[in-house]
Amino acid sequence: MYQSTRSSYVLSDVAAVLKGIAPDGGLFADASLPSRPFDAEGCMGLRYTEMAEKIMCHHLPGFAPKMKEIVSVYPKKFSSEKITPLVPAGDAYSLELYHGPTSAFKDVALSVLPLFITAARDAGGSDALVSILTATSGDTGKAALEGFHDVPGTEITVFFPDGGVSEMQRLQMVTQEGKNVHVFAVRGNFDDCQRGVKEAFALNSAGSLPGTQEKMLTSANSINIGRLVPQVVYYFSAYSQLIEQGALVFGEKADFVVPTGNFGDILAGYMAKLMGLPVGRLICASNANNVLYDFITTGVYDRRREFYKTASPSMDILVSSNLERLLFYASGGDTAAVSGYMKDLSENGFYNAGADLMERIRESFSAEFASEEECAEAIREAYFSRGMLIDTHTGVGFAATKKYMAKNPSSAPCVVLSTASPFKFPTAVLSALGEVPGDDDFENARRLAELSGVSVPENLAGLKEKHILHSSVISKEEIITCSACPGGQS
Ligand SMILES: *Cc1c(COP(=O)(O)O)cnc(C)c1O
Numbered sequence: 001m002y003q004s005t006r007s008s009y010v011l012s013d014v015a016a017v018l019k020g021i022a023p024d025g026g027l028f029a030d031a032s033l034p035s036r037p038f039d040a041e042g043c044m045g046l047r048y049t050e051m052a053e054k055i056m057c058h059h060l061p062g063f064a065p066k067m068k069e070i071v072s073v074y075p076k077k078f079s080s081e082k083i084t085p086l087v088p089a090g091d092a093y094s095l096e097l098y099h100g101p102t103s104a105f106k107d108v109a110l111s112v113l114p115l116f117i118t119a120a121r122d123a124g125g126s127d128a129l130v131s132i133l134t135a136t137s138g139d140t141g142k143a144a145l146e147g148f149h150d151v152p153g154t155e156i157t158v159f160f161p162d163g164g165v166s167e168m169q170r171l172q173m174v175t176q177e178g179k180n181v182h183v184f185a186v187r188g189n190f191d192d193c194q195r196g197v198k199e200a201f202a203l204n205s206a207g208s209l210p211g212t213q214e215k216m217l218t219s220a221n222s223i224n225i226g227r228l229v230p231q232v233v234y235y236f237s238a239y240s241q242l243i244e245q246g247a248l249v250f251g252e253k254a255d256f257v258v259p260t261g262n263f264g265d266i267l268a269g270y271m272a273k274l275m276g277l278p279v280g281r282l283i284c285a286s287n288a289n290n291v292l293y294d295f296i297t298t299g300v301y302d303r304r305r306e307f308y309k310t311a312s313p314s315m316d317i318l319v320s321s322n323l324e325r326l327l328f329y330a331s332g333g334d335t336a337a338v339s340g341y342m343k344d345l346s347e348n349g350f351y352n353a354g355a356d357l358m359e360r361i362r363e364s365f366s367a368e369f370a371s372e373e374e375c376a377e378a379i380r381e382a383y384f385s386r387g388m389l390i391d392t393h394t395g396v397g398f399a400a401t402k403k404y405m406a407k408n409p410s411s412a413p414c415v416v417l418s419t420a421s422p423f424k425f426p427t428a429v430l431s432a433l434g435e436v437p438g439d440d441d442f443e444n445a446r447r448l449a450e451l452s453g454v455s456v457p458e459n460l461a462g463l464k465e466k467h468i469l470h471s472s473v474i475s476k477e478e479i480i481t482c483s484a485c486p487g488g489q490s
Pocket of ligand 1: 104105106138139140222259260261262263264265266314315393419420
């Protein structure tokens with residue numbers, strides 16, 4: 001069963017995936033996860049698809065009869081045999097999560113989410129149109145469009161911050177083909193997009209969003225539990241590959257550094273730990289928008305601060321939704337406390353989690369952040385001392401790793417999640433390498449390929465030939481009407 005983080009409202013796993021967010025604004029969480037036994041060791045050495053089937057059935061048993069079929073999409077959509085290969089990177093390891101169809105880690109979840117959602121709708125005996133609303137800081141939008149375009153019985157609407165994503169990310173979205181897709185640039189930042197979409201859900205739950213009575217609204221953001229569960233799998237896969245590579249034996253701890261924005265990816269690591277995977281520390285890596293670093297170090301979450309546009313736009317977020325799930329688990333399911341924090345956050349712009357809760361959070365989490373210069377330096381160092389080309393988000397991860405290791409010399413293997421292909425951010429990566437980039441992203445990508453000997457992923461190179469199909473720019477206020485009736489606007 002899945003419970004709201006803000007009340008005793010419960011739904012089955014299948015219904016929770018379909019609903020996306022609880023009517024009280026809370027997120028769905030499985031309160032029994034920490035106590036339900038799971039054979040983590042039994043996952044070691046399995047192929048990715050077999051591992052995925054076991055782990056996802058543990059979280060989403062209602063989909064068990066279809067799970068084998070669902071996970072079979074991975075080898076078809078990912079270009080690496082390991083799906084998420086682990087490669088040594090100096091004194092750490094890099095977990096490459098970007099070998100999917102849109103070159104970012106979001107593909108791991110969004111390759112299977114459409115299958116969960118349509119299966120859930122069919123299981124309910126309904127044939128209502130499923131309308132997927134997605135706020136994106138850059139990568140979720142395209143991965144969701146790729147997963148849902150032309151899926152019968154669905155429509156998908158994406159909101160991205162105008163001027164707040166890389167040129168490659170923008171082109172990936174605005175050139176998206178498909179009869180059921182809608183893409184809007186919003187004059188605002190990611191937080192504005194996320195807030196607008198959450199508001200649309202709240203209005204829809206209250207029955208006061210005109211035009212949506214006939215539809216089922218759901219989310220492709222990591223507020224949907226169906227987005228998080230597939231991400232748990234690659235923590236197991238990384239650990240299994242550490243064993244294969246002789247870095248540890250089962251039971252010894254591994255640390256994970258996670259470039260973080262909405263706190264979904266790192267929360268999946270925490271879920272893996274709750275299932276018995278020997279995870280040591282989860283190190284939350286932030287860019288200059290270091291609200292999570294401040295939270296983990298001080299216990300005060302304060303969104304009242306300047307918003308920076310950085311070279312790692314998918315982490316330019318000040319309100320990290322999934323932190324709510326961590327508060328739920330770390331407080332032992334204290335929904336009254338969680339509701340109180342969230343009320344403080346929306347009304348006053350901050351909350352204080354208190355010493356006891358923070359002690360429990362710090363048992364598993366550490367935090368570091370990187371300035372733009374530190375990120376660029378990490379990209380340079382990866383390239384010139386290890387011959388490894390990394391993207392800007394992963395650059396933040398490696399910069400954080402260096403800081404963490406300097407403070408905590410430990411022998412535990414440290415895995416850095418490599419969240420996107422460097423070719424999604426060719427201008428920033430080229431300039432980090434000391435080159436002078438031009439204005440054209442495709443030319444910059446070509447130069448980056450020439451320099452590194454790594455080829456540009458086909459899905460990105462091919463964008464140059466595509467037509468722009470979505471050019472609407474809307475205000476934050478218009479997110480509500482566009483959510484209700486996307487076709488009327490775009
Ligand atoms: C989404 C994203 C992140 C942040 O992940 P969260 O789950 O939002 O914390 C980091 N890097 C890249 C490349 C992303 O697309």
